[in-house]
Amino acid sequence: MPKKQAKKKLRVDFRKNRNNTARHNDITRAVESEGVDVDNLDRSQRVSGKGDQTRKRTIVGAHLEGDEIVIDVDESLCRRGRVIAAIGSTQCTVQEDPGQPNAGRRYECTVRRVVRTVARESRNAVVAGDHVLFQPADDEFGVIERVEPRQGVLARGHQYKQHILVANVTQVAIIASANDPPLKPALIDRFIVSAAKGGVAALIVLNKCDLVDLADLQPLIGMYARLGYPVIPTSVTTGLGIARLRRQMKEHQTVFTGQSGVGKSSLLNSIQPGLTLRVGDVSHVTQKGRHTTRYSELLELKTGGWVVDTPGIRQLELWDVQPVEVEGFFVEFRPFVPRCKFPDCLHLHEDGCAVRLALKHDLISPTRYESYLRMIVGDEG
Numbered sequence: 096m097p098k099k100q101a102k103k104k105l106r107v108d109f110r111k112n113r114n115n116t117a118r119h120n121d122i123t124r125a126v127e128s129e130g131v132d133v134d135n136l137d138r139s140q141r142v143s144g145k146g147d148q149t150r151k152r153t154i155v156g157a158h159l160e161g162d163e164i165v166i167d168v169d170e171s172l173c174r175r176g177r178v179i180a181a182i183g184s185t186q187c188t189v190q191e192d193p194g195q196p197n198a199g200r201r202y203e204c205t206v207r208r209v210v211r212t213v214a215r216e217s218r219n220a221v222v223a224g225d226h227v228l229f230q231p232a233d234d235e236f237g238v239i240e241r242v243e244p245r246q247g248v249l250a251r252g253h254q255y256k257q258h259i260l261v262a263n264v265t266q267v268a269i270i271a272s273a274n275d276p277p278l279k280p281a282l283i284d285r286f287i288v289s290a291a292k293g294g295v296a297a298l299i300v301l302n303k304c305d306l307v308d309l310a311d312l313q314p315l316i317g318m319y320a321r322l323g324y325p326v327i328p329t330s331v332t333t334g335l336g337i338a339r340l341r342r343q344m345k346e347h348q349t350v351f352t353g354q355s356g357v358g359k360s361s362l363l364n365s366i367q368p369g370l371t372l373r374v375g376d377v378s379h380v381t382q383k384g385r386h387t388t389r390y391s392e393l394l395e396l397k398t399g400g401w402v403v404d405t406p407g408i409r410q411l412e413l414w415d416v417q418p419v420e421v422e423g424f425f426v427e428f429r430p431f432v433p434r435c436k437f438p439d440c441l442h443l444h445e446d447g448c449a450v451r452l453a454l455k456h457d458l459i460s461p462t463r464y465e466s467y468l469r470m471i472v473g474d475e476g
Protein backbone atom coordinates (compact mmCIF):
# COMPACT_ATOMS: atom_id res chain seq x y z
CA MET A 96 0.00 0.00 0.00
CA PRO A 97 1.25 3.51 -0.75
CA LYS A 98 2.47 5.37 2.30
CA LYS A 99 0.47 8.35 3.46
CA GLN A 100 2.19 11.37 2.13
CA ALA A 101 1.38 15.05 1.75
CA LYS A 102 -0.34 15.08 -1.58
CA LYS A 103 -0.06 18.03 -3.87
CA LYS A 104 -3.12 19.32 -5.65
CA LEU A 105 -3.19 20.14 -9.29
CA ARG A 106 -5.90 22.13 -10.96
CA VAL A 107 -6.12 21.70 -14.71
CA ASP A 108 -8.62 21.74 -17.52
CA PHE A 109 -9.86 18.37 -18.50
CA ARG A 110 -12.02 16.91 -21.13
CA LYS A 111 -14.33 14.68 -19.22
CA ASN A 112 -13.40 11.08 -19.68
CA ARG A 113 -16.20 9.26 -21.33
CA ASN A 114 -15.79 5.94 -19.71
CA ASN A 115 -13.84 6.28 -16.56
CA THR A 116 -15.65 3.61 -14.67
CA ALA A 117 -13.22 0.78 -14.18
CA ARG A 118 -14.51 -2.48 -15.52
CA HIS A 119 -14.35 -5.03 -12.76
CA ASN A 120 -13.02 -8.00 -14.59
CA ASP A 121 -11.34 -11.06 -13.20
CA ILE A 122 -7.93 -9.46 -13.06
CA THR A 123 -9.19 -6.52 -11.04
CA ARG A 124 -10.83 -8.88 -8.61
CA ALA A 125 -7.70 -10.96 -8.33
CA VAL A 126 -5.67 -7.88 -7.52
CA GLU A 127 -8.18 -6.67 -5.00
CA SER A 128 -8.19 -9.99 -3.25
CA GLU A 129 -4.46 -9.53 -2.78
CA GLY A 130 -5.21 -6.35 -0.91
CA VAL A 131 -4.29 -3.74 -3.48
CA ASP A 132 -6.78 -0.91 -3.46
CA VAL A 133 -7.18 -0.17 -7.16
CA ASP A 134 -9.23 2.97 -6.58
CA ASN A 135 -7.10 4.33 -3.79
CA LEU A 136 -6.19 7.53 -5.57
CA ASP A 137 -9.60 7.89 -7.08
CA ARG A 138 -11.33 8.60 -3.81
CA SER A 139 -9.07 11.52 -3.13
CA GLN A 140 -9.98 13.07 -6.45
CA ARG A 141 -12.40 15.93 -6.04
CA VAL A 142 -14.59 17.23 -8.78
CA SER A 143 -15.01 20.96 -8.49
CA GLY A 144 -17.91 22.82 -10.04
CA LYS A 145 -21.24 21.32 -10.94
CA GLY A 146 -22.94 19.37 -13.64
CA ASP A 147 -21.81 17.43 -16.65
CA GLN A 148 -20.10 20.32 -18.36
CA THR A 149 -17.48 20.68 -15.64
CA ARG A 150 -14.03 20.75 -17.15
CA LYS A 151 -11.97 21.58 -14.09
CA ARG A 152 -10.86 18.93 -11.73
CA THR A 153 -8.66 19.07 -8.75
CA ILE A 154 -6.36 16.12 -8.98
CA VAL A 155 -4.70 15.15 -5.78
CA GLY A 156 -1.42 13.36 -6.19
CA ALA A 157 -0.02 14.92 -9.36
CA HIS A 158 2.14 17.88 -10.30
CA LEU A 159 3.16 19.72 -13.44
CA GLU A 160 6.60 19.41 -15.01
CA GLY A 161 6.54 21.83 -17.93
CA ASP A 162 3.37 20.91 -19.81
CA GLU A 163 3.47 17.39 -18.53
CA ILE A 164 1.23 16.20 -15.71
CA VAL A 165 3.27 13.87 -13.57
CA ILE A 166 1.59 11.57 -11.09
CA ASP A 167 3.23 11.46 -7.66
CA VAL A 168 4.08 7.92 -6.74
CA ASP A 169 6.20 6.37 -4.08
CA GLU A 170 8.90 5.06 -6.39
CA SER A 171 10.37 2.84 -3.69
CA LEU A 172 7.24 0.69 -3.90
CA CYS A 173 7.26 0.51 -7.68
CA ARG A 174 9.10 -1.37 -10.38
CA ARG A 175 9.86 -0.22 -13.89
CA GLY A 176 8.47 -2.09 -16.85
CA ARG A 177 7.30 -2.01 -20.42
CA VAL A 178 3.77 -2.55 -21.65
CA ILE A 179 3.91 -5.61 -23.92
CA ALA A 180 0.25 -5.56 -24.90
CA ALA A 181 -2.71 -3.45 -23.92
CA ILE A 182 -6.32 -4.41 -24.35
CA GLY A 183 -8.38 -1.27 -23.99
CA SER A 184 -7.06 1.15 -21.41
CA THR A 185 -7.74 -0.95 -18.34
CA GLN A 186 -5.91 -4.19 -18.81
CA CYS A 187 -2.37 -4.86 -19.93
CA THR A 188 0.65 -7.10 -19.74
CA VAL A 189 3.79 -5.49 -18.32
CA GLN A 190 7.28 -6.95 -18.47
CA GLU A 191 9.66 -5.95 -15.71
CA ASP A 192 12.70 -4.06 -17.04
CA PRO A 193 16.29 -5.33 -17.04
CA GLY A 194 18.06 -4.40 -13.80
CA GLN A 195 14.85 -4.67 -11.73
CA PRO A 196 14.43 -7.34 -9.01
CA ASN A 197 12.47 -9.70 -11.27
CA ALA A 198 13.71 -8.64 -14.68
CA GLY A 199 11.75 -10.27 -17.49
CA ARG A 200 8.80 -11.33 -15.35
CA ARG A 201 5.38 -10.57 -16.76
CA TYR A 202 2.42 -9.22 -14.84
CA GLU A 203 -1.21 -8.76 -15.76
CA CYS A 204 -1.87 -5.21 -14.70
CA THR A 205 -4.83 -2.98 -14.12
CA VAL A 206 -4.46 0.77 -14.37
CA ARG A 207 -4.78 3.18 -11.48
CA ARG A 208 -7.68 5.45 -12.31
CA VAL A 209 -5.66 8.64 -11.93
CA VAL A 210 -3.54 7.41 -14.85
CA ARG A 211 -6.64 7.39 -17.02
CA THR A 212 -7.75 10.74 -15.65
CA VAL A 213 -4.57 12.54 -16.62
CA ALA A 214 -4.54 11.00 -20.11
CA ARG A 215 -6.17 13.38 -22.53
CA GLU A 216 -8.11 10.53 -24.06
CA SER A 217 -8.77 7.53 -21.84
CA ARG A 218 -8.27 5.18 -24.77
CA ASN A 219 -4.63 6.26 -24.91
CA ALA A 220 -3.98 6.09 -21.18
CA VAL A 221 -1.78 3.02 -21.53
CA VAL A 222 -0.65 1.68 -24.90
CA ALA A 223 1.71 -1.03 -26.10
CA GLY A 224 5.31 0.13 -25.78
CA ASP A 225 4.74 2.42 -22.83
CA HIS A 226 7.38 2.66 -20.13
CA VAL A 227 5.58 2.47 -16.80
CA LEU A 228 5.99 2.41 -13.06
CA PHE A 229 3.89 -0.37 -11.60
CA GLN A 230 3.30 -1.89 -8.21
CA PRO A 231 3.34 -5.68 -8.15
CA ALA A 232 0.66 -7.31 -5.97
CA ASP A 233 2.29 -10.71 -6.28
CA ASP A 234 4.25 -12.59 -8.93
CA GLU A 235 1.43 -12.39 -11.43
CA PHE A 236 -0.60 -9.24 -10.96
CA GLY A 237 0.03 -5.57 -10.52
CA VAL A 238 -1.23 -2.03 -10.92
CA ILE A 239 0.16 0.62 -13.25
CA GLU A 240 0.86 3.76 -11.26
CA ARG A 241 2.42 6.03 -13.86
CA VAL A 242 3.13 6.17 -17.58
CA GLU A 243 6.37 7.88 -18.57
CA PRO A 244 6.38 10.51 -21.36
CA ARG A 245 6.35 8.93 -24.83
CA GLN A 246 9.20 9.36 -27.28
CA GLY A 247 8.01 8.27 -30.73
CA VAL A 248 4.48 7.19 -31.47
CA LEU A 249 2.41 5.76 -34.26
CA ALA A 250 -1.08 7.23 -34.09
CA ARG A 251 -4.14 7.53 -36.24
CA GLY A 252 -7.55 9.05 -36.11
CA HIS A 253 -10.38 6.74 -35.23
CA GLN A 254 -13.96 7.88 -34.84
CA TYR A 255 -12.81 11.49 -34.49
CA LYS A 256 -10.40 10.69 -31.71
CA GLN A 257 -6.72 10.02 -31.56
CA HIS A 258 -5.74 6.42 -31.23
CA ILE A 259 -2.10 5.80 -30.33
CA LEU A 260 -1.23 2.39 -31.71
CA VAL A 261 2.17 2.10 -30.08
CA ALA A 262 4.62 4.25 -28.13
CA ASN A 263 8.40 4.55 -27.86
CA VAL A 264 9.37 3.13 -31.21
CA THR A 265 12.40 4.17 -33.25
CA GLN A 266 11.19 3.11 -36.69
CA VAL A 267 8.00 2.31 -38.52
CA ALA A 268 8.21 -0.54 -41.01
CA ILE A 269 5.47 0.13 -43.52
CA ILE A 270 4.56 -3.26 -44.92
CA ALA A 271 2.89 -3.38 -48.33
CA SER A 272 2.40 -6.33 -50.64
CA ALA A 273 3.36 -6.33 -54.31
CA ASN A 274 0.06 -8.09 -54.93
CA ASP A 275 -2.75 -9.89 -53.10
CA PRO A 276 -3.88 -7.40 -51.71
CA PRO A 277 -2.81 -5.04 -54.53
CA LEU A 278 -0.14 -2.42 -53.94
CA LYS A 279 -1.45 0.98 -52.86
CA PRO A 280 1.21 3.70 -52.95
CA ALA A 281 -1.26 6.22 -51.50
CA LEU A 282 -1.48 4.15 -48.34
CA ILE A 283 2.31 3.94 -48.10
CA ASP A 284 2.44 7.73 -48.38
CA ARG A 285 -0.11 8.14 -45.62
CA PHE A 286 1.96 5.93 -43.36
CA ILE A 287 5.04 7.99 -44.21
CA VAL A 288 3.20 11.11 -43.07
CA SER A 289 1.93 9.51 -39.88
CA ALA A 290 5.42 8.23 -39.03
CA ALA A 291 6.90 11.69 -39.59
CA LYS A 292 4.15 13.25 -37.51
CA GLY A 293 4.95 10.84 -34.67
CA GLY A 294 8.66 11.61 -34.91
CA VAL A 295 9.67 8.16 -36.14
CA ALA A 296 11.79 7.11 -39.15
CA ALA A 297 10.04 5.15 -41.90
CA LEU A 298 11.18 2.04 -43.73
CA ILE A 299 9.21 0.45 -46.58
CA VAL A 300 8.88 -3.30 -47.02
CA LEU A 301 7.40 -4.63 -50.25
CA ASN A 302 6.37 -8.17 -49.44
CA LYS A 303 5.04 -11.00 -51.63
CA CYS A 304 7.59 -10.21 -54.34
CA ASP A 305 7.25 -13.84 -55.44
CA LEU A 306 3.89 -12.90 -56.95
CA VAL A 307 5.24 -10.30 -59.37
CA ASP A 308 8.15 -9.60 -61.65
CA LEU A 309 10.61 -7.66 -59.51
CA ALA A 310 11.55 -5.51 -62.53
CA ASP A 311 8.03 -4.07 -62.49
CA LEU A 312 8.60 -2.77 -58.98
CA GLN A 313 11.88 -1.02 -59.74
CA PRO A 314 10.37 2.39 -60.59
CA LEU A 315 8.51 2.45 -57.26
CA ILE A 316 11.53 1.22 -55.32
CA GLY A 317 13.70 3.85 -57.02
CA MET A 318 11.18 6.60 -56.29
CA TYR A 319 11.13 5.96 -52.53
CA ALA A 320 14.86 5.35 -52.35
CA ARG A 321 15.49 8.76 -53.97
CA LEU A 322 13.29 10.34 -51.31
CA GLY A 323 15.50 8.77 -48.66
CA TYR A 324 13.26 5.92 -47.51
CA PRO A 325 14.93 2.52 -47.48
CA VAL A 326 12.89 -0.02 -49.45
CA ILE A 327 13.29 -3.74 -48.86
CA PRO A 328 11.67 -6.13 -51.33
CA THR A 329 10.79 -9.35 -49.51
CA SER A 330 9.10 -12.68 -49.94
CA VAL A 331 8.24 -15.04 -47.13
CA THR A 332 7.85 -17.77 -49.74
CA THR A 333 11.33 -17.48 -51.31
CA GLY A 334 13.18 -15.86 -48.39
CA LEU A 335 14.07 -12.78 -50.45
CA GLY A 336 15.09 -9.80 -48.31
CA ILE A 337 14.50 -11.50 -44.94
CA ALA A 338 18.14 -11.27 -43.82
CA ARG A 339 18.31 -7.62 -44.84
CA LEU A 340 15.13 -6.80 -42.97
CA ARG A 341 16.42 -8.64 -39.91
CA ARG A 342 19.60 -6.56 -40.00
CA GLN A 343 17.61 -3.37 -40.34
CA MET A 344 15.65 -4.24 -37.20
CA LYS A 345 18.62 -5.11 -35.02
CA GLU A 346 18.78 -2.93 -31.89
CA HIS A 347 15.72 -0.99 -33.05
CA GLN A 348 12.24 -0.66 -31.65
CA THR A 349 10.25 -1.32 -34.80
CA VAL A 350 6.54 -1.26 -35.39
CA PHE A 351 5.13 -3.28 -38.30
CA THR A 352 2.15 -1.61 -39.84
CA GLY A 353 0.11 -1.95 -43.01
CA GLN A 354 -3.10 -3.35 -44.45
CA SER A 355 -4.49 -6.66 -43.30
CA GLY A 356 -3.16 -9.62 -45.28
CA VAL A 357 0.10 -8.07 -46.54
CA GLY A 358 2.11 -10.54 -44.45
CA LYS A 359 3.24 -8.67 -41.33
CA SER A 360 2.92 -11.66 -39.03
CA SER A 361 4.33 -14.02 -41.67
CA LEU A 362 7.41 -11.81 -42.07
CA LEU A 363 7.98 -11.76 -38.33
CA ASN A 364 7.69 -15.53 -38.17
CA SER A 365 10.48 -15.83 -40.75
CA ILE A 366 12.62 -13.13 -39.20
CA GLN A 367 12.56 -14.99 -35.92
CA PRO A 368 11.63 -18.62 -36.23
CA GLY A 369 9.83 -19.74 -33.08
CA LEU A 370 7.55 -16.75 -32.85
CA THR A 371 4.62 -18.69 -34.33
CA LEU A 372 2.35 -15.71 -34.74
CA ARG A 373 -1.04 -16.48 -36.21
CA VAL A 374 -1.30 -15.94 -39.94
CA GLY A 375 -4.51 -15.55 -41.94
CA ASP A 376 -5.38 -15.83 -45.61
CA VAL A 377 -6.55 -13.18 -48.05
CA SER A 378 -10.12 -13.42 -49.30
CA HIS A 379 -10.21 -14.07 -53.03
CA VAL A 380 -13.51 -12.27 -53.31
CA THR A 381 -12.65 -8.98 -51.61
CA GLN A 382 -8.84 -9.10 -51.97
CA LYS A 383 -8.68 -8.15 -48.33
CA GLY A 384 -6.99 -9.76 -45.38
CA ARG A 385 -9.00 -11.23 -42.56
CA HIS A 386 -7.66 -9.18 -39.66
CA THR A 387 -5.92 -12.12 -38.09
CA THR A 388 -3.79 -10.14 -35.64
CA ARG A 389 -6.12 -8.64 -33.05
CA TYR A 390 -4.00 -6.41 -30.88
CA SER A 391 -0.55 -4.85 -30.87
CA GLU A 392 2.06 -6.92 -29.12
CA LEU A 393 5.75 -6.30 -28.44
CA LEU A 394 8.11 -9.12 -29.27
CA GLU A 395 11.69 -9.25 -28.09
CA LEU A 396 14.22 -9.91 -30.84
CA LYS A 397 17.12 -12.30 -30.38
CA THR A 398 19.29 -9.85 -32.33
CA GLY A 399 18.50 -7.13 -29.78
CA GLY A 400 15.61 -4.69 -29.93
CA TRP A 401 11.88 -5.15 -30.10
CA VAL A 402 9.26 -5.37 -32.76
CA VAL A 403 5.57 -4.68 -32.49
CA ASP A 404 3.14 -6.60 -34.67
CA THR A 405 -0.07 -4.64 -35.17
CA PRO A 406 -3.48 -5.52 -36.54
CA GLY A 407 -3.92 -4.56 -40.20
CA ILE A 408 -6.00 -1.51 -40.85
CA ARG A 409 -8.46 -0.80 -43.61
CA GLN A 410 -7.61 2.84 -44.07
CA LEU A 411 -5.42 5.27 -42.28
CA GLU A 412 -7.04 8.41 -41.06
CA LEU A 413 -4.35 10.90 -40.21
CA TRP A 414 -4.61 12.53 -36.84
CA ASP A 415 -3.95 16.17 -36.07
CA VAL A 416 -2.28 16.86 -39.41
CA GLN A 417 -3.37 20.23 -40.84
CA PRO A 418 -3.59 20.66 -44.63
CA VAL A 419 -0.82 23.30 -44.60
CA GLU A 420 1.37 20.88 -42.69
CA VAL A 421 1.14 18.06 -45.25
CA GLU A 422 3.51 19.67 -47.78
CA GLY A 423 6.24 19.56 -45.15
CA PHE A 424 5.92 15.77 -44.93
CA PHE A 425 6.48 15.42 -48.69
CA VAL A 426 10.23 15.93 -48.68
CA GLU A 427 10.49 16.47 -52.43
CA PHE A 428 7.99 19.37 -52.31
CA ARG A 429 10.11 21.37 -49.92
CA PRO A 430 12.46 23.06 -52.40
CA PHE A 431 9.49 24.32 -54.45
CA VAL A 432 7.09 25.46 -51.76
CA PRO A 433 8.86 28.81 -51.09
CA ARG A 434 8.61 29.62 -54.81
CA CYS A 435 4.83 29.44 -54.98
CA LYS A 436 3.24 32.83 -55.71
CA PHE A 437 0.95 32.67 -52.69
CA PRO A 438 2.43 31.93 -49.30
CA ASP A 439 -0.66 29.91 -48.31
CA CYS A 440 -0.65 27.91 -51.56
CA LEU A 441 -2.03 24.40 -51.08
CA HIS A 442 -0.74 23.40 -54.53
CA LEU A 443 -4.20 22.49 -55.82
CA HIS A 444 -4.96 24.88 -58.67
CA GLU A 445 -3.58 28.19 -57.47
CA ASP A 446 -1.86 30.55 -59.88
CA GLY A 447 1.92 30.47 -59.95
CA CYS A 448 2.24 27.20 -58.03
CA ALA A 449 5.84 26.03 -58.13
CA VAL A 450 4.95 22.54 -56.90
CA ARG A 451 2.64 21.95 -59.85
CA LEU A 452 5.26 23.35 -62.17
CA ALA A 453 7.75 20.86 -60.75
CA LEU A 454 5.18 18.12 -61.31
CA LYS A 455 4.83 19.20 -64.94
CA HIS A 456 8.58 18.95 -65.38
CA ASP A 457 8.76 15.49 -63.78
CA LEU A 458 10.63 16.75 -60.74
CA ILE A 459 7.82 15.44 -58.56
CA SER A 460 6.27 12.05 -59.23
CA PRO A 461 2.57 12.00 -60.26
CA THR A 462 1.99 9.10 -57.83
CA ARG A 463 3.23 11.17 -54.91
CA TYR A 464 1.34 14.24 -56.00
CA GLU A 465 -1.84 12.17 -56.20
CA SER A 466 -1.25 10.88 -52.65
CA TYR A 467 -0.79 14.48 -51.55
CA LEU A 468 -4.08 15.48 -53.22
CA ARG A 469 -5.94 12.68 -51.52
CA MET A 470 -4.70 13.83 -48.15
CA ILE A 471 -5.59 17.45 -48.76
CA VAL A 472 -8.90 16.95 -50.49
CA GLY A 473 -9.79 14.15 -48.13
CA ASP A 474 -10.18 10.86 -49.89
CA GLU A 475 -10.00 7.40 -48.43
CA GLY A 476 -6.49 6.00 -48.08
Ligand SMILES: Nc1nc2c(ncn2[C@@H]2O[C@H](COP(=O)(O)OP(=O)(O)OP(=O)(O)O)[C@@H](O)[C@H]2O)c(=O)[nH]1
Nearest residue numbers: 331355356357358359360361374375386387388407
Ligand atom coordinates in the same frame (compact mmCIF):
# COMPACT_ATOMS: atom_id res chain seq x y z
N1 LIG B 1 2.75 -15.52 -51.84
C1 LIG B 1 3.04 -15.01 -50.65
N2 LIG B 1 2.14 -15.07 -49.66
C2 LIG B 1 2.45 -14.55 -48.46
C3 LIG B 1 3.71 -13.91 -48.22
N3 LIG B 1 3.74 -13.46 -46.96
C4 LIG B 1 2.55 -13.79 -46.41
N4 LIG B 1 1.77 -14.44 -47.30
C5 LIG B 1 0.40 -14.94 -47.09
O1 LIG B 1 -0.47 -13.81 -46.89
C6 LIG B 1 -1.51 -14.15 -46.00
C7 LIG B 1 -1.63 -13.11 -44.89
O2 LIG B 1 -0.50 -13.17 -44.05
P1 LIG B 1 -0.46 -12.55 -42.56
O3 LIG B 1 0.95 -12.70 -42.10
O4 LIG B 1 -1.53 -13.12 -41.71
O5 LIG B 1 -0.80 -11.01 -42.85
P2 LIG B 1 -0.91 -9.82 -41.77
O6 LIG B 1 -0.37 -8.62 -42.46
O7 LIG B 1 -0.28 -10.21 -40.49
O8 LIG B 1 -2.50 -9.69 -41.62
P3 LIG B 1 -3.34 -9.11 -40.35
O9 LIG B 1 -2.84 -9.78 -39.11
O10 LIG B 1 -4.74 -9.47 -40.69
O11 LIG B 1 -3.11 -7.63 -40.35
C8 LIG B 1 -1.21 -15.56 -45.48
O12 LIG B 1 -1.97 -16.47 -46.25
C9 LIG B 1 0.26 -15.73 -45.79
O13 LIG B 1 0.63 -17.08 -46.00
C10 LIG B 1 4.66 -13.88 -49.31
O14 LIG B 1 5.77 -13.36 -49.22
N5 LIG B 1 4.27 -14.44 -50.49
Ligand SMILES: [Mg+2]
Nearest residue numbers: 359360387388
Ligand atom coordinates in the same frame (compact mmCIF):
# COMPACT_ATOMS: atom_id res chain seq x y z
MG1 LIG C 1 -1.00 -10.31 -38.56
Ligand SMILES: [Zn+2]
Nearest residue numbers: 435440442448
Ligand atom coordinates in the same frame (compact mmCIF):
# COMPACT_ATOMS: atom_id res chain seq x y z
ZN1 LIG D 1 1.93 25.79 -54.68
